[in-house]
Structures are given as C-alpha cells and as structure tokens.
Amino acid sequence: MFFTYLRRELRRRRKAALVVASGLALGIALVIVVNSVSSGMGKAQDKVLESLYGLGTDMTVTKAAPASSDGSPQRPRFRFDAQNGEEEQSSDRVLVQGFETLADSTIAKVGDQEGVSDAVGGLSLQVLKVNGNFTPGQFQQGDGGGRGDDGGGSQPPGGEVRGGGADFDVDSYSVYGTDVTEPALGPLTSSKITSGRTFTSSETNAKVVIADSAYAKEKSLKTGSTVTIKGTKFKVIGIATADSGDAAANLYIPLKQAQTLSDSKNKVTTIYVQATDSQQIDSVKSEIQKNISGTTVTTSADLADTVSGSLSTASDLAASVGKWLSIVVLVAAFLVAGLLTSSAVSRRVREFGTLKALGWKSGRVTRQVVGEAMVNGLLGGALGIALGLAGAYVVTAISPTLQAQLGGGDGGGGGGVMGGGPARQASSTTLDVALTAPVSLTTVALAVALAVTGGLIAGAFGGWRASRLRPADALRRVE
Template sequence: MFFTYLRRELRRRRKAALVVASGLALGIALVIVVNSVSSGMGKAQEKVLQSLYGLGTDMTVTKAADSTQTAQRPRFRFDAEEDGSEKEQSSDRVMVQGFQTLASSTVGKVAGQEGVADAVGGLSLQVLKVSGEFTRGQVQQQGEGGPGAAQPSPQDRVQGGGADFDVNSYSVYGTDVTEPALGPLTSSEITSGRTFKASETNAKVAVADSAYAKEKKLKVGSTVTVKGTKYEVVGIATASSGDAAANLYVPLRQAQTLADAEDKVTTIYVKATDSQQIGSVKSAIQKNISGTTVTTSADLADTVSGSLSTASSLASNVGRWLSVVVLVAAFLVAGLLTASAVSRRVREFGTLKALGWKSGRVTRQVVGEAMANGLLGGALGIGLGVAGAYAVTAVSPTLEAQLGGGGGTGGPGGGGPGGAALMGPGRQAAAKTLEVALTAPVSLTTVALAVGLAVTGGLIAGAFGGWRASRLRPADALRRVE
C-alpha cells in the first residue's frame, strides 16, 4: 500500500517533484565538481613537489642557513703563452649549490631517528665552464721612423686583438647509487640506456637529462667532461613533470671528488614510516640534530604560487563556500515546497485520517515521498557532477606553478636540486615555473558524499512536510475545500 500510494502521488505531482529534485541535483552536482577539482589540485601539486623531491620522499634535511657566511664568487685564471701564440683557454669551476654542506655522517643520524624509514644523501653542484681564446693585437707604428723603429711612438696604435669567451653553466647531482628509491632522480624515468648499478659507487658514469642530452647531442655511450674528468653516459632520463632536478647525475663519491667536498652532502632525502607522523619526525630531527633545516612537502606547498595556487584557493575556499550556500538553499527550498504541497493536500490527509490512518502513517508517507524526491535529485546530481568533472578532465586546462623563495639552501626551493639558480647562503633561489594539466577525478568517496547529501535533503524536506502533516486534525481538514 505504501509504495502504491507513493508511486501514484509522485506521478500525479511530478512537476513539483521534478522542481524539488532539480534543486537538490544542482547543489549535489556543484559539490561533486568542486570536490573533484580540489582532488585534481592536490594531484597537480603532488606532481609539482615530486619534480623537486622525487617519489617516496616526505621531507628533506639541509644545513641551516648561516647569515654570517659571505657568498663565494667563482674565480678563473688563464696562463699567458710565452711565445705570444694564440691558444684556446678553458677553465671549469665546480661549486656546491648554496655553498652549505652537511657531513655525510648526518645521513646516518637522520636515518636513526624514530619514525624514519629511510634516508639518503645527495650533493648538488653547479658547474661554470669558461672557454675561448685571446687574440694578440698588431701595433701600427705612426710616429717618426715608421715601421721597424726601435722606440715606440705616442702616435703608435694597437689594432685588432681582444678576447672571445663562452660561458656554459649546467648542474650536476651526486646521487647515492646504493639507494635508488630516494632522491630527485626518482622523479625521472629512464627512457634510454640504464640507471646506475649499486656497484658503481665511484665509477665514471653519468645519467643525462633528456633535454640536456638533446641540447648537447648526447646519447648512450657518449662522453661528457667535467673538470677534466670524462664520464660515460649510460642512460638518458626524462622528467615525469616539469624540469629535471639536474642536467647530469653522477655517483655521489664522484661528485664529492669534483667539488673537493669529501664526505659532504647538501641534501638528505627522508622517507617516514607513517605519513601521519611527518610533523613529529620533523620536530625530532630538528631537536636532535642541530644546525639543520627540515622541509616537508606541506612546507614546500606553501611556496607554490601562480595559477595553480590561485585555482586551488578558489576551489578550496570560494568553491566550497558556494557549494554550502547552494546546498542550504536547495534544502530549504525542498523543505518549503514539500510543506507547501502538504498544505495543499489538507483535505486528502484529513480524509485518510478519518478512514483510520494514524498521524505517524501520514508522516511516513510524506517523508517517503520527500526521500524519493531526494534520491531522484541525488541520481540527477551525480550524473551532472560526473559530467562536469569529465568535462574539466577532457579540457585539461594548463596551470602554472611557480616554486622558489625557500629560506633554506641546498634543498628544494633553496639552491638544491630544485633550485633554478646558483645562490649564496641564506639567499632565495630564483623561481622555477612548471606547467601541469588539471584533472578532476571523481572518487567513490565523493559519490558516497553525494548519496549522503541526497538522503539528507530528502530527510530535511520530509521533516518539514511531516511536521506539517502531523498537526492536521480530521475535523479541520474536512471543513477545508481545495
């Protein structure tokens, strides 16, 4: 009887039911789209952070900035040829990014902290190569005696000569080949050749970033020279998103030799045993290991600016508040319409009560109709929301993320593998701009939330109508004429 009466009433009042369901559907669809876009923002931000940190890295440890230390300036020296002949000159300067290093023993101290699953050190270097030649000028004698005179004249002039030098700058990252699961190299995929072997701790081998390899026409088997040392390219790596952490990757011990930084690292990459304990692990490291700065992914996320940050703020703040407002309005409208419909059915409910229906049965009938409207609105809302999220994913708008301005050095955002420029101690790295495509994945949690909202909307509408219906008295109802 309940379902028969329910079906008949919904069919007879289908226009009113459609209005209530449509209002709920719009609110639920907006919630689905906003939640899906917010989820896409989170995934886009993860891609940005992975391009600096590498997969599996929860935080980095770097040396605390020392404001009293002055920035070093690279110096180049070229020897003159005794015979005055022209000869190409070349000089390399290998410098530690940020000029701040930690002892390699610090890696073991960090790994021994409670809550740390693994830790690995790396050394980030910047190489400046200056090459060119001096050209000897020719003296044009203009004074008395002409050409061949023993003494130069004030009128003599030197014509020609000068210098022509080219400056080439590139980054080199020393990676611990025995720990391949952590570090910036994990954010790139080997697309040609191979990665390092665990036995190549001090081998003269290198992995080149694909963009740098293309620029320098390198391939597997090619040779690159860094500070007079030749390295064989054994692999080409392509960054999964954004720019690569370095142009060249070499074994850590080789990087330490190039920079005269034996047993030194610039960055320690840390993986926590539990992602929920990252905050406590950070506090423990800073407390137990003095002179260090710990940067988590949450800290680095705060430095993200550009359109990704703007869109994320809109999705998390404006979008969610708008969703709440629309939902509240939809629930109120659904409740008021249901209550209004009950008012128009006074005689009907009065007759049913006169025939023996209890107030509770009438209330349940009204709530059932409201729940049906809510579920219908939920189904329509899920369809609209999924369609909207799919449209966002299909369009995949490109967002820019600018990273930089970290207070530390040697780590992400501070002159480390993620830094975009060679900086002095305590100075901020130049901004690094990455482009990411926005998607809007719809999760089962979001669908479950939509169903919950549909049920809630139906209950709210049913509560309005049921309260109104429960107050009806048969005698009063029969005296009213629709």
C-alpha cells in the same frame, strides 16, 4: 500498504516530486564537480611539487650556507700563466651549490627519527669551466724624435705594446651526485629515462653519468658519449627527460664521484626524506628539527608557497569560493525541498484528516510523508550524481591548461629556490598543467549522503506539519 500508497501518491504528484528532486540534484551535482575539480587541482599541484624534489619525497633536510665575513658571496678564483703564448689554457672549478654540507652520518640520524620511512643523501654541485688562450702583444719601437716638456732636449727612444689579448669562454652547468643504491628517492625520480638506462646499485663509484635531455641536445650528447668533469671522463649511460620539462640538474653522477670531484668526502647538501604516514609529516618535521640542530626541514606544504600562476589562483578559488558556493546552494536546495514538502502537506489536509479519521496514527502519517520525501531525495541524488559525473567528464575532456610558476622565493630551504633540491638554472620556470576532474568513490558516497540528508530534512518539515493536523479541523477544510 505503505509502499502501495507511496507509489500511488508519487505517481499522482509527479511534477511536485520532480521539482523537489531537481533542486536537490543541482546542489549535489555542484558539490561533485567542485570536489572533483579540487581533487584534480590537488593532483596537478602534486605533480608540480614532485618536479621540485622528486617523486616519493615528503620533505628535505638542508643547512643554510654561512655568509662570508664581509657578507658577500664567495667567488671562485682562476689563475693562468700568461707566458705560454697562444697555447690553449683551461681550468675547472667544482663548487658545492646552495647549501652548507652535512656529514653522511646525518642521513642515518634522520632515518632513525620516529615516523621516517627512508632517508637518502644527495650532493648538488656547480661546475665552472674556463677555456681559452692568451695572445701576446707586439712591442713597437718609437722614433724618439720628440722634444721634452721644457724644450731643452730630445726624449730617449721609446715604444709601446700593440695587439695581443685574451679570448676565454666560460661554461657553467649543474651536476648532482645521487645515491645509486636508493633509486626511489631524490630529484632524478622526477625524470624518465628516454634513452639508455639508469644507474645500477653496483655503480656506487663508477665513472658513469645520466644527462638531462635538454642539456644533451645542447651539447650533442647521446648514450655512449663521453663527458669530462674536472679532468675525469664519464660515460653517458642514459638520457633523462624531466616530467615537468625542467630538470633538477644537467648531469647526474654517483654520489661518491661527486664527493671526490668537489673534495667533499662523506658530505651531502640535501637529505630526501620519506615519511611512514603522510598525515604525520608535520610531526616528523618537528621531530627532525628538534633532534638535529641547525637544519632546515622543508615539506611539500612549504614548497607550495613557491607555486604561483593560474593554477594557484584557480586552486584558491576552488578551495574557498567553490566550496562556499556549494554549501550555500545545498542549504538553499534543502530549504526549498523542505518548504515544498511542507506546502504539499498543507494542500493535503483533507486527505490526511480523512486517514486519521479512518484510524491512522500521527506516526503512520508522518512516516508516509517522510517516505515520500526520502524517495524524492534519492531521486534527486541519482540525478545529481548523473549531472555531476557529466560535468566532471566535460572538464576532463576539455582539459583546460593552467600555468604554474616555480621559484622566485627561498621556499623554506635556506638557499636554493626550489627548497632543498638542486637549484634550477633559472630563477623561475613556468609549467603548463592540464586540469582533470577525477571523481572518487568518496565523492559519490558524499553525494548519496547528501541525497539522504536532503530527503530527511524535507521529510522532517512535512512530517512535523502532518503530525499537527487534527481530524476534526482537517475535515472542516475544503481544498
């Protein structure tokens, strides 16, 4: 009887049911689109942040480099012998970049902290190569015929050196020492090997190198080429292309080789940390800073502060304006649905009065009204999910391009602009990120819950109105 009456009343009041369902559908569709776009922006930000420190890294541990006594940065010194004529002269300086070094033992200490799944060390270096030659000048004899300042006699014969000089070229590039036994962490994980191969675990001290694709193109390097760093020849075994378009370093070599070249035996500049649970990153950060003094721990949340541009702006809008707009629209839709249902009950006073006169209890009338409202809510949920999926599909199909600007700040890392990883050669980099709007099962479940909630709210309005009707009063009224 319940379902028969329900079906008949919904069919008889199709327009009213459609109005209620449409209002709920618009609110639910907006929630789906906003949540999907926010999720897409979150993934875009994750992709940008991964380009800063590598895939799988939850935080980095570094130690700020101490300032010199006069407060000015230390500069490399180059010494050449100018007596070698036009003979070519060259000198390399391999410098630790950005941070004070940490002992290898610190990696084990970090790895032993509660909540840490894995910890890997890396050494960031900057190589300055000066190459060129001196050309000696030629001494030319003077005529010695001039008179002195007092006019009393001639000056002794003289001359001057003419010509000569120096022609030197300065080349600067970044080198990163990576732990080849732990390929799952570190900045190299944000690049893909597009030619050749990556390191093997047995190449801990091998003279092999992976070159960034942009640097390889600039220097005409390819797989099998040879690169000389501070007099040591390395064989190029692979070419890597950064996912973000901005590589962490120009060259990657095994960590032990980097330590040897920079006279930094058993030293690292950065420790890459992976947490056992992404929800406990803040507590792990506090634990490391508490137990390992003097270090700076940088998380992805800290790095997010260094990301600016349209991606950051749109993300803020989606997180604040978009969500508040969704809430306002939902509240309005629920109120409208409740008021329309209550109004419909008022127009059905004679009907409900007759049913009560025939023996229907107030509870049965209320259940009938709530049942109709629930069907309207579920119908609105179905329409809202369809509209929301369509909106998310349109956003993904269009894939609007947002820009993310990296750098321009310390990022919490205590030195490098990228917060713990090897610093980029530019102070800031702009990346183009395509926006998508993935719809998760959680979002769909939220939409269903909202549809049920909307139906219950509307049914509560109408049921409360219907339960207050008295048969005698209802029968005295004429529609």
